[in-house]
Amino acid sequence: MRPERTLAMGGVTHALLKTHLLSDGNEAAAILICAPSPGPRQRLVVRQALLVPHDACPVRKPDAIVWPGAYIEDAIDIAEPEGLVVILLHSHPGGWLQFSHIDNESDARVIPGLFEAFGECHGSAIMTPEGAIRARLYAPDMSSQPVDLVTVAGDDISYWWNDRIVNGVPAGRPLAFTGSMTEELSRLSAAVIGVSGTGSISAEQVARLGFGSVTLVDPDKIEKKNLNRILNATSADAEQGRSKVEMFSAAIAEHRGDGVAAHICHTIGTREAIEAVSQCDVIFCCVDSKEGRQYADLIATAFLIPLFDVGVTIPTFLDDGKVAIADVSGRIDYVQPGGSTLSDRGVYTQESLRAEYLLRTDPAAFQDELAAGYIKGIHEEAPSVITLNMRASAALVNEFIARAYPYRQEPNRNYARVSFSLAACDEDHYTEDDFDRGENALLGRGAAEPLLGLPLFRKPKKVAG
Structure with missing residues (x-):
């Protein structure tokens, strides 16, 4: 069963919370300010974490904590203007x-005060020494629902499922490449942006892995010219001018079923596409444009979603007047929320975005700026x-x-980017x-308007009428 309610945070935020909350064997506290994502799925993203100072708490024991209400008032001041x-x-x-009976009693006293201030949804959560988090959400009538999934995208990607916690102990993580991994993937959603050369192959893997x-x-x-690199595409699809995503959705349905x-x-640069992708648990970016990667x-x-981006290139040069291949290479970037972005890494720049825009809208103005598909320097249709x-x-994948x-x-931290050269047999x-890593005001913005x-x-x- 896929999660209806999810709480997502970046690894940087999670590490900060873990250090603060589990430093000395006594309970400690923090407040999460969370932004929503577009529906229908209730997916909350942690925009900000307010740490309650240890010395501000009159009581801190291994099994109890009392902390001042002033910090909740600070949280209300931050969250109320946007209804977070x-x-x-x-x-x-x-x-x-x-959650203990003491936790339940504390929520019964404190949470109503949040609703008196503002909002239709607030909650509480707990963290254990291994960093596992369990959360629940309250409605104004104080009825509660568990958060089905808490996910953290850091150097590793962690998932804590509410229904996999037994007697206060979360289930162990599935082993890679096993049926238990497939079972967990069946509860997750993936977005594949770009369904052509690398994208169709990535989508095939994602679907057959069991997402x-x-x-x-x-x-x-x-089109006929790209039949040689789009999986599942046929001559009939090209003759009918069938959309890539419609064709591939039908292909997935053939072996996975409908739905x-x-x-x-x-394009990914539309509100419909942005809102659809924001609902997903992981993004695979397989576009060949700078603008697509920017979005x-x-x-x-x-929306605090782990992003995996792929690019391939075959640069050429002139050797005694003949075109020769300089390299056959690829790049995979993993972008974790709160870490360095594709922009920080120079995958796209304002100059490259401008050049691409000119090439698309006004080729004459593009002049000497060269950008031509897979093979730079040669115009290749297929x-x-x-x-x-x-x-x-x-x-x-x-x-x-x-x-x-x-x-x-x-450690996975050592592999934020992997690049390979088939020509040099090197990785x-x-x-x-x-x-x-630059400052990022967009981090955890969620569905706040204007979007992105x-x-x-x-x-x-x-308009009222």
Whole structure:
């Protein structure tokens, strides 16, 4: 059963909370300010964590804490203007991931005060020494519902399922590449942005791994020139001008059944596509444009979704007047919310976005700025790159598995970027610490208007009539 209620946070925030809440064996407290995502799924993202200072608490014991109400008032001041959700979080140093009768009594006293101030939903949560979190949400009548899934996207991707906690102990993580991994994936949703060369191969893997929901985003139609690199595409699809996502959704239904694949036949730079992707648990970005990567970057940041981006290239040069291949290479980037973004890593820049825009809208103005598909320097209508795409797409999806079901001999933090060269028979990797991280005001913004902080996506106001 897929989660109806999810709480998501970035690994940077989770690490900060864990250090504060579990520093000395006594209970400690913090307050989470959470933003919603577009419905229908209730997916809350942690925008800000307010740490309650240890020395401000009159009582701190291994099994009890009393903390001043002034910090709740501070949280209300922050959350009320946008109608955000406040979740009161404290630690259980003893390791019991279960709300106690003392926790229930405390919520009964404190949570109504939040509703008196504002809002239709607030909650409480607990954390145990291994970093596991359990949460619940209250309605104004103080009826409560458990948060089905708490997820943290850091160097590793963690999932804590409410229904997998038995007697206050969460179930162990599934082993990579096993049936138990497939079972968990059946409860998660993936977005694949771009369903062409690398995208169709990635979507095929995602669907066959067993993701419960696969959202496909691509505005283009199938043409004869790309039949050699889009999985499941046929000559009939090209003749009919069938959309890539419609074709691929039907292909997934053939082996997974109806209701697994959803398709958005628009660019990712549309409100419909952004809202659909914001509902997902992981994003695989397989576009060949800078603008597409920028949107994926912004969505991942605003909605705290782990992002996996792939790119391939075959640069060429002139050798005695003949065109020769300089390299055959690929790149996979893992972007964790609160870490370095694709922008921070230089995958796209304002200059490259501008150049791409000019190439698309005014080729004459583009002049000397060169950007031509897979092979730079040669105009190829149907590049024979499926073998390169297969290599890159497998690395892309395996990177997700390595994060969610760790199997590497080294820490995942060392693999924020992996690049390979088939020409040099070489592979390099870069740690998260190799990239500078800029300030990011979009982090945890959620569904606040305008969407992604861009005036282009400001929701039209309803006109009374």
